Amino acid sequence: MHTNHPYAELPMRHRGKRPARRRAGISLAEVVVSIPLVGLVMVGAMNATGSVLRTWSQARESYQGHSLGEQLMAEVLQQAYEDPDDPPTFGVETGEPVAVRTAWDDVDDYYNLSQSPPRTRAGAAISGYTGWTQQCSVVYATLADPTQASATDAGLKRITVTVTDPAGRATVLTAYRSRWGAGEQPPAVDTTVQGYVSHDLTAGGGTLRGGASLFNHAE
Incomplete structure (x- = not known):
């Protein structure tokens, strides 16, 4: 017979041990293995970044040149x-200053121009172009083959402008001027015209200079 007693022993549940909680982390072996992998990834990323920056810099300097x-x-x-005013002389005529180009009035006045840094026609240095060089040569050209120089004036002059950046990369432009061309038809009266329109774009510590030539003739 079962008797309820206040001090009767109650059945006890058997509790097993709780499973140990694993600690989050990585082992020393995993660290050792991951170090060279991370290094390779960083080297690749740095090389890619450097390549992009070099390409951008070269493109910018090419554009500027x-x-x-x-x-x-x-x-x-x-x-x-x-x-148009003095007897024709190849080069700068007497009375035309060499350092300032405001008095130059014919294309062969520029035949031996070399300036570093580049300067405006008034002689002021163009900001942001330290280490750059502008050069210009003008020669008589033959009519049969304009790429060949002529010892005498055949009515054609070849103009070559060379711009060299600080790294030594050169940009070369060539143009021709004829005695009988449209540029030799001056306006009937003295007129002030614009020959070149430029703009400067500054971003990220660099400056891009651009512009366009306007084919106006000024006498």
Whole structure:
């Protein structure tokens, strides 16, 4: 017979041990294996970044070199085939200053121009182009083969503008000016015209200079 007693022993449940909780983390062996893998990934990423930056820098300098060349070429082509005021002399005529180009009025005044850094026609250095060089040569060209120089004036001049960046990369532009071309038809009265329109774009510590030549003739 079962008797309820206040001190009767109650059945006890058997509790097993709780499974040990695993600690999150990595082992020393995993660290040792991952170090060279991470290093390889970082080296690849740095190489890719460096390649992108070099490509961007080269593209920017190529663009700048072409723009500087276009700017100087537009200035040269604005001038007359030969001096309209003085007896024709190949090169800068007497009384025309060498350091400032505001008095230059024919294309062969530029035949031996070399300036570093590039300068405006008024002689002011163009900001942001330290280490760059602008050069211009003008020669008589033969009519049968304009790529060949001529010892005498056959009515054609070949103009070559060379822009060299600080790394030594050169951008070369070539143009021709004829004694009988449309540029030798001056306006009936003195007129002020614009020969070149430029713009500067500054971003990320760099400057891109661009522009376009306007084929206006100024006498």
